[in-house]
Structure formats: structure tokens, C-alpha cells
Amino acid sequence: MAVTRRSPPARRVVAVLDHLVAAGGRGLGLSALARELGISKPTCLGILTELVAAGYLVRDPATLTYGLGPALIAAGRAARRGFLAGDVARRHLEPLAERYxxxxxxxxSWATRSWCSTRSCRPAPRRSGWASATRSRRPSG
Known part of the structure; x- marks a missing residue:
């Protein structure tokens, strides 16, 4: 059974996190966040304060801007461990990394988001004159 009831307060919290992720590490101030997200300043401040207290965001006291916090790293690692396809992919990636x-x-990818789910690093080159493979990029969303 699909969940159809949505929570506007929870959507605002998600919007703040998504907006800061999209900012690519650039800190944003309270006024900018509230304006860009269409959230009142008091509501935005309450969300930011709770996310900072939980470690999901950090606040730079010098610039008064907010950025992503260390708790998101732990959350991402936990999510990655729970992403079972990563284990399957890793079993195939490791021999490829070694061979090439x-x-x-x-x-x-999901909806308009894409992310790297697993990675297998290449070993040190065995000989000089080693050339890397051509890489291509595909835009996400």
C-alpha cells in the first residue's frame, strides 16, 4: 500500500537539505535559504537550528552561513551499506579494476537524482607507459 499522506513540515526540512546539497558545498545564509525556498525566516531558522544541533548541518559563525554537516557522512555510509546492489556491482567492478x-x-539514479553507489579503485600501474582509459560523462537530471 502506497503512502499518500504527505507532511508539509517534513517536506520543508527535505527542501532545505536538498537545496544545500545542490549548492555544492557553498554555504548559504538564513535569508537566502528562506527566500530561495519560499519558507518564512522563523520557520527556516527553526529547521536550520535543529539540523545543526543534530550535526546534519554546520553553521559558520564568521559568515553566518549554513553548510552540510558530518552527520550526513555517517547517514550516507549507512545508506550505502543498505544498498544491496552495491555489493553485487562491487563483485564485478573489482576484477575489472584489476584487469584494466x-x-x-x-x-x-532515481527521479532527478543520481549518485555513485560503489567504487573499485585501480591498483598502482605495473609498468611505465601505462595509459588510462577514456572517460565519458553523462549529465544527471
Missing amino acids: HATCTASA
Whole structure:
């Protein structure tokens, strides 16, 4: 059975996190976040304060901006461990990385988001004159 009831307060928290992820490490201030997300400043401040207290965000006291915090690293690692396809992909990536002396990655996408789910790093080159494989990029979303 699909969940159809949505929570506007929870959607605002997710919007703040998504917006800071999309900012690519650039800190954003309270006014900018509230304006860009269409959230009142008091509501935005409450969300930011709780996310900072939980470690999901950090606040730079010098610039008064907010950025992603260390708790997201632990959350991402836990999510990655729970992503079973990563284990399957890793079993195939490791021999490829060894054989071609390359860094191999497997990625996944959902809706407009994409992320690297697992990676197998290449070993050190065995000989001089070693050339890396051509890489291509595919835009996400």
C-alpha cells in the first residue's frame, strides 16, 4: 500500500537539505535559504537550528552561513551499506579494476537524482607507459 499522506513540515526540512546539497558545498545564509525556498525566516531558522544541533548541518559563525554537516557522512555510509546492489556491482567492478588498471564505478539514479553507489579503485600501474582509459560523462537530471 502506497503512502499518500504527505507532511508539509517534513517536506520543508527535505527542501532545505536538498537545496544545500545542490549548492555544492557553498554555504548559504538564513535569508537566502528562506527566500530561495519560499519558507518564512522563523520557520527556516527553526529547521536550520535543529539540523545543526543534530550535526546534519554546520553553521559558520564568521559568515553566518549554513553548510552540510558530518552527520550526513555517517547517514550516507549507512545508506550505502543498505544498498544491496552495491555489493553485487562491487563483485564485478573489482576484477575489472584489476584487469584494466582503472577506477571503476557503478552509479544509480532515481527521479532527478543520481549518485555513485560503489567504487573499485585501480591498483598502482605495473609498468611505465601505462595509459588510462577514456572517460565519458553523462549529465544527471
